[in-house]
Amino acid sequence: MRINISNVAKLPTKYGNFKIQSFREGVKEHLVIFKEPLGETPIVRIHSECLTGDTLGSLKCDCGDQLQFALKTIGEKGGMIIYLRQEGRDIGLLNKVNAYALQDAGYNTVEANHQLGFEADERSYEMVEVILNHYKIRKIKLLTNNPKKLQSLKYIEIIERIPIIIEPNQYNKEYLKTKKDEMGHLL
Numbered sequence: 001m002r003i004n005i006s007n008v009a010k011l012p013t014k015y016g017n018f019k020i021q022s023f024r025e026g027v028k029e030h031l032v033i034f035k036e037p038l039g040e041t042p043i044v045r046i047h048s049e050c051l052t053g054d055t056l057g058s059l060k061c062d063c064g065d066q067l068q069f070a071l072k073t074i075g076e077k078g079g080m081i082i083y084l085r086q087e088g089r090d091i092g093l094l095n096k097v098n099a100y101a102l103q104d105a106g107y108n109t110v111e112a113n114h115q116l117g118f119e120a121d122e123r124s125y126e127m128v129e130v131i132l133n134h135y136k137i138r139k140i141k142l143l144t145n146n147p148k149k150l151q152s153l154k155y156i157e158i159i160e161r162i163p164i165i166i167e168p169n170q171y172n173k174e175y176l177k178t179k180k181d182e183m184g185h186l187l
């Protein structure tokens, strides 16, 4: 897969002054958001796009809270967010809305994906290594509750896992429980 890489640009935000760079992989345009200094072992958050959570403040999941936690942490301490455009655990927005409709009918998040013919989680993390390699980063402190992300990195050494602590709300309590019980998330 041919990868196009943008120039680096500044992005001031309410969480701090970041720099951004986009990596285009086929039709997917990923975004790296970083705050210097990165140092030898930067804090890294791998975040998969969730339009409803990240930008609409959806309470069905914890993506928006996790992204804000990561922006705040990295805004203070430096590090990098790798924002991967794999919406809805990579089933895409239209399928995600259909999965939500199934959840409205009583299925949990894993069952709904299976009903639509998808795995519980279709995401992949190969781009992460392409991106970290581009920045010559070999060792990271990974900001995550998801052990699959820990296993998926082959050439990058994770020297520490930093958990993301988020208070559940009345809507995402069940979703977080499913993530913990059926997908092995460390919550």
Ligand SMILES: [Zn+2]
Pocket: 050, 052, 053, 054, 061, 062, 063, 064
């Ligand atoms: Zn989400």
